[in-house]
Structure formats: C-alpha cells, structure tokens
Amino acid sequence: MLFQLLQEGEEFRASSYLQPELTPSQLAFKDLVWNSERNTIHPRPTRVSLIVTLCSCKMIPLPGTGVQVLSRHVRLCLFDGSRVLSNIHTVRATWLPKNPQTWTFSPRVMGILPSLLDGDTFVRSSSLSSDIGILFELGITYKCNSTGERGELSCGWAFLKLFTSSGIPVSSKMYELVLSGGTPYERGVEVDPSISRRAGSGVFQQFMSLRKQPVLLVKVKSPSVHSKDILNFLPETLIGGMCYIHLLVFYRQILGDALLKDRMSMQSTGQRIRLMSSPGN
Template sequence: MGAIPSGFRPSTTAKLLKDDQCCTLSNFLKPELSESNLAFRDLFWSPHENQIRSQPVRIQKMLSLMMVKNMPQVGVGIEIKSRHVRLAIFDGEKILSNIHTVQATYNEADGKTWRFSPKVASMLPSAIDGECFVRTNYTEQKIGLLFELCLSYVRTKTGEKGEFSCGWVHLPLYDENTGAPIFNKVYDLPVKGGTPYEQDVEVDPSISRKASTGKLRSMLSANKKPMLQFKLVTPTKEQKTWLDVLPETLISSTEYLPFLSYYRILLADALLRDRIDLQNTDLIHSPLLANFPKATKFPDIMDALRMCWIEKKRTIKKKEMRDAEYMKSQFTSAFMESAYPLLFSPTLPQYKWADVEAEQDRWNEISRFMKETQEKGILHSLLAAGTQHTPFDMSEVTYDLLEAYNGKR
C-alpha cells in the first residue's frame, strides 16, 4: 500500500478469529470430552466436598500489559480505528488457546507509544483492561505466550477495512535450561516483524540501516526499536480459588474471572450433580448455561453484567457471601437482569469491532436499559409499553449438551 513499514503483515490472529470459532473464549469454556465421549476430561465433581473439583495447572500467571514503545506509524491515506494486542498460547506452529484481545489507549502527542490500563477503574470498558490471567497445563518446552500487536484501519479513499499485524512477541513459558516456569518480573521484549511463522524480519528495517559500526550509534539505534513491556505476577489467594475451577487452558480479562468461574461451577452442578443419569443428554432448562458463552463475545454486554453484579454485591451481607448456593443464585439473577435481555434486544445496535460510533450507540442503549432496570426493576424494563422483544425461541432457555460440541476443537 506504500504507507506502512515493510515489517507489517495482515493479522494472523484476526484471520483465525474470523475463520475459526475454535479460538474464541466461548469455545474454550465448554468442558472437554474424554476419548470415549462418555465422560468429561476437564470437569469433575468432588463428592467429599460436594462441589466442582479444583484443577491446578503448571502455569498460572496474572499478566499486566504496560506499554508498547517506539512503534512505527503508518503513512497518510490510512485512518487507524484501533490499536490492540491479541494474546494466545502458541507452540511455534499452532494456537493452543483462545485468543484474547486488549485495546490500547493512544495520545497523538506521543504517536509511537501505546499504553494499557493497568486496572479498570469505575466503569471503564473492560476491553481496555490490561490485566489478564494466563492458565495452561501444556508442558512442552516450546510452549509460549504469543503477543500480536495489531492495528484496525480504514483506507480513507476507498473505505476498505482491514487489520495489520505490527509485529509479534513470543515469550517461552518454561526456562530452557531448568524446565521450570518462568519468573515473575517486568519483561521488556523486542517486537519482531512479519508473522509469528517468520523469523529474522524487522518491523522497520530503516532503523537498522541508519545504525553505523560505531558502538554509541548502535546503542542509540537499539533504543529506537519497538518494545513490548508487561509484568507477570502470582495470583492472589482469592484469584487462585477462582482460577482452579476453570478449564486447563484459558486466557481472559481479570475482570471476567469471577463470572467465568461461576459459569463453570453452575455447569458442573447441572451436568454432574443434578443429572440422575450421567449418560442422559436431554435438554437442560438454564438460560444462563445456554447464553453466557454468547455474552463473552460482547465486551459491552459483559460490562453490563459487571455493573449489575457490583450493585448486587453491595446489598449482600458478609454472612450470605459465605453461602455458596446463595451466591450462585445471586450471580444467576445478575445475569438474567443484564446480559440475558440485552442479548435478545432488537433495539440494541449490531456489534462492530473497532467502530467507535457503533460502540457508543450500543453503550448508550445498554446504559439506558441498566439505569431503568436499577431504578424500576427488571420486570418494568421488560414489560413497559413500547418495549420490543425478539421472537422467542426455545434455544434461549435450554442448554443442549450435544449441540455444545458442534464445531468443538
């Protein structure tokens, strides 16, 4: 196109997300079947504790994205709609986890620096939350964490839309000498150009060409190369409790952690505790189990769930918080008062990635609904004159165990 650095490429992770639903968070939330297909491989019940069995894994880290430094800018004729990082577990050949996306913030005065929110405060969108969790039980030496730095763009003349990869970083999750999991610390790693399947490609070769044989000039040139900065830490005791009930391999926002865990707990209740015959595959009445995976595809709907959950927790007493069954019922109630009606709202504009106007229109509608629900109750919001509803379908309220494995990884 003549307006981008030679190390940029079409985004590998964006293409996977578009072409293969196996890389979505909703797909990885499904319990995996055993080889016989008669039981689950990663969802177990503990009769002694009368709850879902915890599943510790080899790698379990909290990751905080901090910034991208010295990223070359694109030329004229291209309007950038979003700067973001996509993360996944990668073995050099294949993506082994869901692909998680974090949007960066950007200041025109410092055009070469992307920044990430270290923690979402108040009701900032969770899409910009730079805090994630990484969980996997893969033990192969070549297993690592892939970061692909991406730009969503529009060509101003033609209106053509697309997504660039500005480069990538691969962090091995095991020490090559000892085989132990990598240390917790702040990492400052160089960004490589090309795709994750290419080696020795620079993001912007013009930086190297300007370097001379002089030591000082070479050091100055190295300081101008794109770098990704992030931090790894150990989960807190509370976070570990939530993490231990999740699937073996998963990456997502820290803000979603309690919700993902409650979903898996309720899934275990329905599939392992409450079914009289474990080989029975009849439909299960549960709007939450049927629709929560769909909600994870929309960050703004997950933000609505977060808003409702925060309000509910303010009214829950400490004694009630220690009652697991009560807390599960409260989470179900929060989902049914926020995410469920929004998923089937005909007035909610269609979700469009990296479209600021569409995102704002959606959030205006979500905010209006949530405010009305908070003030007057969910029944008033749903039954008020003029409220529109999509035609009812039984799939809205039933969890189909067999359908969940159509297209399963």
C-alpha cells in the first residue's frame, strides 16, 4: 500500500512536508516563524516526538522460485487506521545469504553509513488523533529471471499504537510486532497461512508455531533533551533518519533566512509566498 502511495505523486514524500505551510489567508507562513531576538527560526514543539529504532525482522517468508531479490526494506509512516498522517520513510535492510529470512538494520560498515540503511528514525506529529500509531510495511524489490520484469512485493505489515485508550503515551521499550498479511485495512490475514495449518492442537505445537511467525523488532524511546531541541526546528509532522536531522534543520534555517529574515518588505514576502505556492514550484 505504501509503495503505491509513493508512486502516485509527491504528497507522501518528505519534500512536501519540508516545504513551509501557509496560513488559511495565504499571506503568511504557519510553521515557519522568525525569532529576531535569537536570530533564528522559532522551535515548534509537537505532540509526538519519538525515536524509533528498527532492530531486526525474523522469519520473513521467501519469494517463490524464479525470482531474484534485489533489495529488502521497511517503509513506515504515521497512520490512524484509515489515513496516512505523515510522509512515508523508507529504510533499507541488510541480510546474509545463509539466513535471508532475517533482516537487520544499521550494519557496521567502514566509512560513512548510507542514510538509507539508518534504522534510527525520528517521528514527529501534531495530530490529536487518539488512534495514531506507526505503520510498518515490509517489502522486497524483485526481478523475474525469465522475463526481466521488476516489481515490489509486500512481506507483511505491523501497527504500533502510540497512545493507550486513556491517552497515555506508550512505554519506551523494545516491541516485538507480529506481522499481518493483506493490507492495513484488513484484519486476520496471515503472512504465511501454512504455519498455522501445520500447527497441532497441543500447547507445545502452538508455542512452536508462534515462534515461526514473522515478526518485526523495534525499539521506541523519547529523544534526549539535546535531540528534542534540535528536532523542534523541524516541521510539526515529519518522519526521517536521525543521521540527517542536522541537514534538515540547516535547510529550514536557510528557508527562514531567505523567506523571513532577508525580506525587504511585507510585499516581497507575499511575492515569495505566491511563487512557492504556484504550480511547478
């Protein structure tokens, strides 16, 4: 589902969330305000501010024969059960040929870690929805050996609700999320129904069946005071890799300098707003 949304246009890409949002009057910026005393943009605290670390995926089923796996990845976004509430962020997974059913993230490599492999993800949202949570969708890109056709195949999804029924934020800890099949709008669909069919009626057989279910391990924690201060310079709703938050903040600062600090008059600010909101910009 998330792959299809990304293919349809720019609505769910990070670039659309980084662009300053206008007020209903279209005469000023809603989420980009200049602080003349500190000579910088105003920080914007938000309701949800978390760091989510993708740790590993286990027992992920393999595609059929005749298919070459090109990459494995997890797409994640904010979701309330009916709507996607943020941009869609993609993290590439790594795996070993001897154990392709186990995916890992943020591998130890020489040099600079590519941002696509960074499993540490910041999550920000100003949504007041009581059902808000993080939707994880696992997938692979593949190539058919016979035809050369390329495509993307879902390997299951999981949903982690961020608030309890009483409105309390979920605990900072490790979560083991059992993956479901179908789409996030369906319930009770298994990723690999053959596992439950092979399970016997005994307690031990049921226990072993559960151990074979595909799962995603994620760690949720609150950002440190220093990290939260940095994240508050970003838009109120955004998901992205922790490895490039300083770059995103620098970009927002440049926007503030160009659109607010260096404006010659209120009229020039209005002209820049109209240019930014016109088609093609």
